[in-house]
Amino acid sequence: MFGALGRVASRRPWFIIAGWVVFAGLVISLAPTLEATTDQSEFLPSDYESIQAAELQAEAFPDTNSTVGAIVVFDRADGSPLSAEDLGTANQVMSQVGADLGQALDRVQPIDPSNPDVLVTPSQNQQIGFSIIGLAEGATGYAPEEFESVTDLRADLGAALDGTDLEAGVTGALAQGYDSQEASGNALAIVGAATILLIVVLLALIFRSVIITLMPIVIVGVVSSIATGLIAWANDVFDLKASSDVEVILLVVLYGIGTDYILFFLFRYRERLREGEDTRSAVAHALERAGEAIASAGGAVIVAFMALILSSLGIFRSIGPALAIAVAVTLLAALTLVPAVVTLLGKALFWPSKKYLVEPTGARFAAIGAALGRHPGRFAIASGGVLTILAVIAFSFSPTFDLGDSGLPDDVESVVATDKFTENVSAGASDPGYIMLTSEAQISRDDAAAFAEQVAGARGVASAQPAQASADGTTWQITFLLDENPSSDAAIKDVEGPVRDAAAAAAPSGTQAFVGGTTSIFVDFQQAMSRDYSVVFPVAALVIMVILALLLRSLVAPIYLMVSVGLGFAATLGMTTLVFQHIGGADGLIFLLPIYIYLFVVALGTDYNILMVARLREESREGKSPHDAAALAVRHAGPTIAAAGVILAGTFASLMLGGNSLLVSMGFALSFGILVAAFVMSMFFTPAITALLGHKAWWPGSGDEKRADEPELADA
The missing domain is CATH 1.20.1640.10 (Multidrug efflux transporter AcrB transmembrane domain)
Incomplete structure (x- = not known):
C-alpha cells in the first residue's frame, strides 16, 4: 500500500x-471562524448540580441577570488610605462613566437603593473603594463581542482619573474573560x-x-x-x-x-x-x-x-x-x-x-x-x-x-484588581454564589429567610440572604458569600461539602435546593x-x-x-x-x-x-x-x-x-x-x-x- x-x-x-x-x-x-469560550460552565453536562442551578435561574428570572459583570477597584497610587475627597472623586467618576457602559454592562449598583447617588463603597481599612456593575440583560460575560464594554470602561476610567492621585482597575467576569x-x-x-x-x-x-x-x-x-x-x-x-x-x-x-x-x-x-x-x-x-x-x-x-x-x-x-x-x-x-x-x-x-550523501562518521x-x-x-x-x-x-x-489563578498571568489588570479587592474587602464578595430553592408550590419569604439563615451557618459561608423570588413564588434565589476566594481550593472544598450539605438539609419539605455559581461549577x-x-x-x-x-x-x-x-x-x-x-x-x-x-x-x-x-x-x-x-x-x-x-x-x-x-x-x-x-x-x-x-x-x-x-x- x-x-x-x-x-x-x-x-x-x-x-x-x-x-x-x-x-x-x-x-x-x-469554513467558519474558530471561536473559543472562557465560560467553564459551557463544558459541563446538564446533569450536574451547578448547571441545574443555572438553568433554574434562567427559567425563574428570564428578565434579570444577577451576575456581577465588573468590579471597579479604586486606590491611591502612593498606597495610602483613601480620603473623603478621594472617595468623592471616585464617586463622581463612576457617575460619569456609568452613563454609558456599553451593551454588556448594566447600571452601576448603588450602595443603598434609597440613596442612588452613592456608587463607591470604601473598604473597612479605607485602602480601596469599589463599585459593582451588573451584566446587562442577555449578556453572558464570556462572549468575545461583549468585551468591547471592558475596553471602553477602562479607557473612560483612565481618562476620568487623569491628573488625580487615584488609580482604577477593572475585574469581574467580563473583565476576566477579556x-x-x-x-x-x-x-x-x-x-x-x-x-x-x-x-x-x-x-x-x-x-x-x-x-x-x-x-x-x-x-x-x-x-x-x-x-x-x-x-x-x-x-x-x-x-x-x-x-x-x-x-x-x-x-x-x-x-x-x-x-x-x-x-x-x-x-x-x-x-x-x-x-x-x-x-x-x-x-x-x-x-x-x-x-x-x-x-x-x-x-x-x-x-x-x-x-x-x-x-x-x-x-x-x-x-x-x-x-x-x-x-x-x-x-x-x-x-x-x-x-x-x-x-x-x-x-x-x-x-x-x-x-548529504556522505554517511556521518560519528559513532555515538x-x-x-x-x-x-x-x-x-x-x-x-x-x-x-x-x-x-x-x-x-x-x-x-x-x-x-x-x-x-492558572489561566491568567499575575500582572494583568483583572488579577491585580481582584487581589486588591479580596485582600481589603472580602474574598467571597468578588463572585457571589447562589442557591436556587424551588418547589411546585409557592415558597414563603419566611421559609426562604429561614433557609438562608441555616446556610449562613455552614462552614466557609460569610453570609447568605434571600435575593429575589420568581413571579409565581415557586422559586427563590438565595445569594451567599464565601469566606475564601470563590476560585480557591479552600472555597471549592467548602462548597463541595458543608454548603451543599447544609442546603440539602435546610430545604423545607417539598422543596429542592441547587447550589450554583463559579465555585459550584468547579466542584x-x-x-x-x-x-x-x-x-x-x-x-x-x-x-x-x-x-x-x-x-x-x-x-x-x-x-x-x-x-x-x-x-x-x-x-x-x-x-x-x-x-x-x-x-x-x-x-x-x-x-x-x-x-x-x-x-x-x-x-x-x-x-x-x-x-x-x-x-x-x-x-x-x-x-x-x-x-x-x-x-x-x-x-x-x-x-x-x-x-x-x-x-x-x-x-x-x-x-x-x-x-x-x-x-x-x-x-x-x-x-x-x-x-x-x-x-x-x-x-x-x-x-x-x-x-x-x-x-x-x-x-x-x-x-x-x-x-x-x-x-x-x-x-x-
Whole structure:
C-alpha cells in the first residue's frame, strides 16, 4: 500500500500539490471562524448540580441577570488610605462613566437603593473603594463581542482619573474573560514565534539546508489553516465548545508532530540516496519503509485524542476531536504532500549542503546500540529504574482546581484588581454564589429567610440572604458569600461539602435546593475529572494496544510497549510534581495536567516506540539476531528519534512562554515527557526488552522473520 502511494507521489507530484492547494483554498474560504469560550460552565453536562442551578435561574428570572459583570477597584497610587475627597472623586467618576457602559454592562449598583447617588463603597481599612456593575440583560460575560464594554470602561476610567492621585482597575467576569482572551492571543504569538524559530534552528543544524528548514513552516502552515477550518466546521455541526487555550495547543501539536513526521520520511529518503538511488526511487522506497510506521504512529495519536469524546467535560470532548482532526490532516500531508514536494525539489532539497550523501562518521548511536546489544539487561534495569523512581514521586501530586489563578498571568489588570479587592474587602464578595430553592408550590419569604439563615451557618459561608423570588413564588434565589476566594481550593472544598450539605438539609419539605455559581461549577469539574480518569485512560491505552498488535502482529510486544509509555507518563507526572510542588513550593498543580500528560506522552511516546520497533523488526527480517537487531535499530533509528524528540520537546517547551501557570506547567511536563519517550523509553528500554525477549516478543506471530513474499531490499 505505502509502496504504491510512494510511486504515485513520486510520479505525479504536481497533481498531489495542486489537490492540496485547491483543498486549502476551499476550506479557508468557506469554513467558519474558530471561536473559543472562557465560560467553564459551557463544558459541563446538564446533569450536574451547578448547571441545574443555572438553568433554574434562567427559567425563574428570564428578565434579570444577577451576575456581577465588573468590579471597579479604586486606590491611591502612593498606597495610602483613601480620603473623603478621594472617595468623592471616585464617586463622581463612576457617575460619569456609568452613563454609558456599553451593551454588556448594566447600571452601576448603588450602595443603598434609597440613596442612588452613592456608587463607591470604601473598604473597612479605607485602602480601596469599589463599585459593582451588573451584566446587562442577555449578556453572558464570556462572549468575545461583549468585551468591547471592558475596553471602553477602562479607557473612560483612565481618562476620568487623569491628573488625580487615584488609580482604577477593572475585574469581574467580563473583565476576566477579556483578559483571558488577550492572554491567549499573546501566548499564541509568543509560542508561535518561539516554535518556528526553534524548528528552523534545529533543522538547520541537522541538515544544513535552507529549504529543509523552511519546509515544515510552509507545509504545516497550510495544514494548520486546513485543520483550523475543519475543526471550526466540526464544532458548529456537533455543537462543541473550544477552550481559550485550544489554538495555542493546536499550534504546538501541528508544528511538533508535523516536523516529526517530515523527519521520519526525510531520514529514510536520505538513506536511500546514500545507497545510490535516484530521487523518485528513493522517495517511493522511503515511503514504503517509513509509511507504515508514520501511519501507525499517527493512528495511535488520533485514537488517543478521540478517546476524549468519552469525557463528561466539554473542554475535552472539544479538544479531543480538534487534535484528532489536526493530526489526521498532518498525517495525510506527511504521506502525500511531503513526498510530492521532495520529488519536485530533488537534490536541491539539501541546498547548500553538499555532504548529504556522505554517511556521518560519528559513532555515538552506533556505540550506544552496540553496548545495548551486548548488555540489554543493564539498559533495561537502568532505564526502567530511573522511570520507576520518578513514578513514585507522582503519588504526591496534589491537584488544584483554581482555574482563575492558572489561566491568567499575575500582572494583568483583572488579577491585580481582584487581589486588591479580596485582600481589603472580602474574598467571597468578588463572585457571589447562589442557591436556587424551588418547589411546585409557592415558597414563603419566611421559609426562604429561614433557609438562608441555616446556610449562613455552614462552614466557609460569610453570609447568605434571600435575593429575589420568581413571579409565581415557586422559586427563590438565595445569594451567599464565601469566606475564601470563590476560585480557591479552600472555597471549592467548602462548597463541595458543608454548603451543599447544609442546603440539602435546610430545604423545607417539598422543596429542592441547587447550589450554583463559579465555585459550584468547579466542584462539578472535580467530580467530572475523577470520572474521566477512570474511563478515558483505560480506553485510550486499550485502543493503542490494538493498533500496536495489528502493526507488529504480536500480542506480547504491545504489552511491554504500553508498560513503557505508562512508566513514562508516571515519571513525567512525578518530575513535574517534584519541580513545581516540592522544589517550587506550589500548593498544587492544575487538575487538567495529568490527562494532558497522559494523552500526549502516551500517544506521542508511542510514535517513537513504533519507529524503533518497526526498525528493529526490519533488521530482524534481514536475518539479524535479536541482540544485533536491537543494536542496529538504535544505530539507524536513533538519530531520527533523537532529532524528532528534541524538536517536539522544544515545541512543547515553548508553551512555558505563554505567561500563565497552566501553560508553564504543561510546557515543562510535556517537553520532559517527550524527552523521556525519545531518549529513555524508545532508545533504551524498548529495544533492550525486545532484545531480551528475542523471538518471544513477536508471539504468536513471526513478525521478526522474513516473509516469503517480501522483496529483497538493500540494508537500510
